[in-house]
Amino acid sequence: MIPSEHHWLFWDADPTKIDLIAHRDYVLERTMARGDWAAMQWLIKSFERATRAEFLRRRGHRLTPRERAFWCLVSGLPNDTGSGGGRPLWAG
Numbered sequence: 001m002i003p004s005e006h007h008w009l010f011w012d013a014d015p016t017k018i019d020l021i022a023h024r025d026y027v028l029e030r031t032m033a034r035g036d037w038a039a040m041q042w043l044i045k046s047f048e049r050a051t052r053a054e055f056l057r058r059r060g061h062r063l064t065p066r067e068r069a070f071w072c073l074v075s076g077l078p079n080d081t082g083s084g085g086g087r088p089l090w091a092g
Contacts (some may be wrong), residue, residue, distance in 0.1 A: 006039045028055045032071050033063055044074060053077050
């Protein structure tokens with residue numbers, strides 16, 4: 001269950017109906033990409049390190065380099081994002 005203080009992260013769904021197991025990738029990606037410090041701490045407590053690491057191996061490419069670097073660090077993975085900024089190519 002998503003704590004009420006983090007419902008704002010899931011504006012496009014009914015947060016009371018989100019299942020942490022069935023919707024794991026959705027919750028992980030949304031919180032990793034858009035969560036504040038409190039949401040990030042909740043994510044670390046709610047999902048085991050191995051679960052976060054497995055998500056990062058499969059779908060981490062969807063995060064910005066900065067987000068991926070942080071989550072790799074706290075999930076025990078090497079930071080393989082390389083050097084460079086986090087600006088998207090379309091930003092010029």
